[in-house]
Amino acid sequence: MEWILSALILIGAGFTLVGSIGLAKLPDFFTRLHGPTKATTLGVGAILIASALYFSTRQEGISLHELLITLFLFITAPVSAHLMAKAAIHLKTRMLKRTQGTPDFKNNQN
């Protein structure tokens, strides 16, 4: 049991670290957006599963409110990413020269 928990926490920490590294080193705003969405999904997910397992086995009764944290994160993280991306497009934030495509819809007229 301890091994599973340790592995889960390490996986979670590892992915959160990679997400933060991405936030620091990626070249432009839009690519940097991808870091946090990663860290919240698998990183926090793995840590929360570990927490739920630990408190379910160590204490009487099962502990499930970690599920709620996951649920709320899964709802809020994409929304905030979406809003930031929308704002960045509106402000015409600098982006990598080699970015393919443009942040426009094909038929804007309708």
Added chain:
Amino acid sequence: MAQTQQKSRWLPHPILSLALWLIWLLLNNTFAPGHMVLGAVLAIVIPMLTAGFWQERVCVRAPGTLAKYFLVVLWDILIANVVVAKLILSPNRKLQPGFFVIDLDARHPLAISLLANTISLTPGTVSCDVSPDQKQLLVHALHLEDEAATIHDIKTRYEAPLNKVLPPC
């Protein structure tokens, strides 16, 4: 299965009520009878008070497809996390970020927002904007190798089941 339910006065949004009740029990981390009753009262009162914000009708079809959809999304999150972790740790100059536009088949607003949410949750893609007529979705990808294949993946893996679960009604 044809559902000709009319909105009941007490439970205008049964799914919302059920969700609220479950969230209440989870928040308190208990299944004690007292909290079940209190949660039930909240689950009835809150949708009634906020009915003005819930204009669209939501009718969920094919719950089996919905369950399968969640499993597929969880699995894809797992896979995509590893892929993007590799991308982040590799040199920046190898990245080929790009924007692309998906023509939406889904018409239900909830289906579109769920699709946009899913796209943002699966690492590597972030949904950036919906066209004003809600027929196109603008997506940014961290590493775009084959635009047509990516769009095809998103449409078959995510949009098709969502459209089945939440048809326009």
